[in-house]
Structures are given as C-alpha cells and as structure tokens.
Amino acid sequence: MSAAVVVMAVCIALVLLLLGVTLALAVGRIVRGPTILDRMIGSDMVLTTVLLVIAAAMVLRRDLTAVPVLVVIAATSVFATIAVARAVTPSSDPSDEGSDVTTPEHAIEEEP
DSSP, rough: OEEEEEHHHHHHHHHHHHHHHHHHHHHHHHHHSSHHHHHHHHHHHHHHHHHHHHHHHHHHHHHHHTHHHHHHHHHHHHHHHHHHHHHHHHHHHHSSTTTTOSSSSGOOOOOO
C-alpha cells in the first residue's frame, strides 16, 4: 500500500467524521429549538450536510449522475427557508392582525 492511499484513506475518514459531527450538532439544534428559526437553521444544516455527503461520494466515484439530486436538495432548502422567512416576517398590511409579531412563538393570543 502506497503512502498516497493511506493519506487518502485518513482524509476520507476525517471528512466523514467531521460531517457526522456537523449532522449531530444540526439535529441537536432542531431538537433543542426553542424557536422556529432555530429549527430552520438546523434543518438547513442537515440538508447542507446531506448535500456535501452526496457531493463527496460523487467526487470519490468520479460519477456525475447524482447532480439532479443535489439540485433538488438545494432547491428544497432554499424554498423552505423562504417559506419560513415569509411566515415569521410581519406583514406590511396594517389591517393584518398580529402585524407587530416577528415569530409565531411571540404571538399574543387575544381573549374573546
């Protein structure tokens, strides 16, 4: 076994370890919360980590067949982030109830 193969195997193991740690921390952020924005950041990190794992596998195999999967994962992440951002942003319409609320967790419930 040549030195280059050993170095490459160590680098691959290190990258997989770091991606695993990133995934564990992102899942921890999703579970801990406490706001929807924290959970959105965690889910973005999970999707990004999955994207990186697939991209690293493509590089190792020298195969580009998973590029459409990467595009779909990236688009899902972008659209989900936009949807959450629109949901937590206050409306500019003054007739909209709750226009001063920035996140659903801070919404003030009105008593009937």
